[in-house]
Amino acid sequence: MNEYQRIYIAFVKLGEFLRAYCSSDVHEDQWSQKLEDTITLAQHKNGWFTKDNVEFALRSWGELLKEDTLSDWLGAYDVQQNRTKTVAVIMAGNIPLVGFHDLLSVLLTGNKVMAKLSSNDNVLIYFIRDYLIEIEPLLKDKIIFSDGKMEDFDAVIATGSNNTARYFEHYFGKVPNIIRKNRNSIAVLTGKETPEQLEALGEDIFRYYGLGCRSVSKLFVPAGYDFDSFFTSIYSYHPIIEQKKYENNYDYNKAVYLMSEFKILDNGFLILKNDTSYASPIASLFHENYETLVTLREHLKNDENQLQCVVCDGILDGEIAFGETQNPSLTDYADGVDTVDFLLKN
Missing domain, CATH: 3.40.309.10 (Aldehyde Dehydrogenase; Chain A, domain 2)
Structure with a gap:
């Protein structure tokens, strides 16, 4: 297997693990126990991250990280055209694992991610990183979390408020970027x-x-x-x-x-x-x-x-059915900007 296939399979295995965890009340193996402890810690650090909401997010990602779902998503792109680069990702922390889609997109397009995590959602993302590295050790050099000033990157994906967006545009304006604002x-x-x-x-x-x-x-x-x-x-x-x-x-x-x-x-x-x-x-x-x-x-x-x-129901093009806003597909990109297309062309 080549490097891309190994990373792809690591995410498929992550999906299998998340589905198994969410479908059982008994968590006896090492990684399931560790995830259970991580969920508890996440709630202690951020009172909005209740067990129910965290498990909803984990369950949703478990359903998306299936081989056929990932294949259908990436099949619409020529991933081979990617020029390997380091992508700085500034993640939000308003809901559990909100930055995971960016991490997934960067890695599955053959790039290296340099992420600055939100203090509101750093526990769960750390667990995901550790589990992925356990499955596929080559990811150790491809997932870097930065606490300080971010340097030596080739592109940026930054998520924040309308106020922070002005700072992002000033600081990251000289490199290819996606800067997301309030929606x-x-x-x-x-x-x-x-x-x-x-x-x-x-x-x-x-x-x-x-x-x-x-x-x-x-x-x-x-x-x-x-x-x-x-x-x-x-x-x-x-x-x-x-x-x-x-x-x-x-x-x-x-x-x-x-x-x-x-x-x-x-x-x-x-x-x-x-x-x-x-x-x-x-x-x-x-x-x-x-x-x-x-x-x-x-x-x-x-x-x-x-x-x-x-x-709504039958009123607008692109409308979403009642009860489905929190079940986005892999192609439901934040702010309507195609993250994968951006990564492949820059």
């Missing part, structure tokens, strides 16, 4: 949605406590929309308020809204506020009325650089 996800409702669709929308809203760019943070609804059916359908998610950090955000934001005399709707675990912004605080969901779907489509087209996902 949010929305849902468009017409009033014709089924209870099942609205319940599934709860997954798009509450998974990862709404911290991901694929988490729905705003609803567009027709004038006069009755939110009763929405609140009824998402009630099954009410245990989320038992998570202390979420509860604290809920209490704080509700107090701020009430003191500011904003008109809000509240069901005891989610606050709805009429607002033209896309990014709503934790435990809050913004909503805005639209006059017609024609004018809404034009509005969203103008704001497409601010949007990651649009959830």
Whole structure:
């Protein structure tokens, strides 16, 4: 086997391990026990990384790291055209393993990754690195984590906020780069949605406590929309308020809204506020009325650089089904920028 095939197989084996781990409650072998301890440590370091959310992320990656899935993904590219390089990757840490897709893309295109991890998500990524190196030792020299100033790289993939993006553009502007900024996800409702669709929308809203760019943070609804059916359908998610950090955000934001005399709707675990912004605080969901779907489509087209996902049913090209925002495929690239194509052409 050549070097590329060995790395490819290492990721396939990682997928097999993650699927086996997530499908069993008994973790007796060394690496399963180590992963169990890693999940516990991750939660201690970041209270948003609950066991349920971490295992959801692990399960999702386990399903994607299958030989046929990886083959279908990479089969659309000529990986052989790659010029081997070192790629600096600045990872976000808002949800578990959010930077893993970049690491996967860099390594499977034959490059070396130099990663700066977010302090919010460094435990899980370290485990993934160690497991991959155990399976395929040649990866030891291809995965480097940097704590200090990053130097001697040929390209950059950096994920951050609109504020950090200005710093990234200044610091990394002289090399080929992908610099990602803030994006949010929305849902468009017409009033014709089924209870099942609205319940599934709860997954798009509450998974990862709404911290991901694929988490729905705003609803567009027709004038006069009755939110009763929405609140009824998402009630099954009410245990989320038992998570202390979420509860604290809920209490704080509700107090701020009430003191500011904003008109809000509240069901005891989610606050709805009429607002033209896309990014709503934790435990809050913004909503805005639209006059017609024609004018809404034009509005969203103008704001497409601010949007990651649009959830609806039969309204827009590229729409995502209710309940599916947190199940991206390997070709669902952040900010719509094809990472693999970038790596192969630079």
